[in-house]
Amino acid sequence: xxxxxxxxxxxxxxxxxxxxxxxxxxxxxxxxxxxxxxxxxxxxxxxxxxxxxxxxxxxxxxxxxxxxxxxxxxxxxxxxxxxxxxxxxxxxxxxxxxxxxxxxxxxxxxxxxxxxxxxxxxxxxxx
Numbered sequence: 036x037x038x039x040x041x042x043x044x045x046x047x048x049x050x051x052x053x054x055x056x057x058x059x060x061x062x063x064x065x066x067x068x069x070x071x072x073x074x075x076x077x078x079x080x081x082x083x084x085x086x087x088x089x090x091x092x093x094x095x096x097x098x099x100x101x102x103x104x105x106x107x108x109x110x111x112x113x114x115x116x117x118x119x120x121x122x123x124x125x126x127x128x129x130x131x132x133x134x135x136x137x138x139x140x141x142x143x144x145x146x147x148x149x150x151x152x153x154x155x156x157x158x159x160x161x162x
Contacts, residue, residue: 036075036077036158036160037077037112037113037160037161037162038075038076038077038160038161039076039077039078039100039110039112039159039160039161040110040161041076042108043100043102043108043109043110044072044076046102046105046108047070047072047078047100047102050102050103051069052067052068052069052070052103053067053068053070053078053100053101053102053103054066054067054068054100054101054102054103055067055068055080055088055098055099055100056098056099056100056101057087057088057091057092057095057097057098057114058091058095058097059091059094059095064087064088064091065101066088067103068080068082069081069133069134070100070133071129071130071133073125073126073129076161077158077159077160077161078100078112078158078159079117079126079129079130079156079157079158079159080114080156080157080159081130081133081134081137081139081154081155081156081157082154082155082157083153083154083155084152084153084154084155086155089155089157092114092116092155092157093116096113096114096115097111097113097114097162098111098112098113098114098159099111099112100112100159110161111162112159112160112161112162113159113160113161113162114157114158114159115157115158115159115160116155116156116157117149117156117157117158118149119145119146119147119149119150120146122145122146122149122156124142127142127145127146128142130145130156131144131145137154139154
C-alpha cells in the first residue's frame, strides 16, 4: 500500500468529512464523504455500490481528496475496491464504528453487504 502524503493526513486529523473528487472523461464531480484513516496512511471510503462515484471509480480509479475549507490541502490517489476477505479485523472495527448506521452495524454485516455489492469499500492510496 502506498501512503498518502503525511502533511495531507495531518490536515485531515479532526475532520468529519473529506471532499472527494472523481472523474468521467472531462467531467468531474466532488462530494463530501465520511472517511477513516488507517495504517499505513491510507483513507477508506464507504458508499452504496450503485452510487455515481462508485460507478466512476470502477471505470477510472483516479481520486482527489481535499480538506474542507482548505482547497490547497489535497492529495491525488488511486481507488482500490476492497473485497470482504481482504479486510483485517482492526480496520473492520474502525469501519463498523464509523459507518454502523449506514449499513455496516457489525463486522459480519460489513462483509455481507460488501459481498452482496450493496455497498462498496474503497481504499485510497497515494499515487
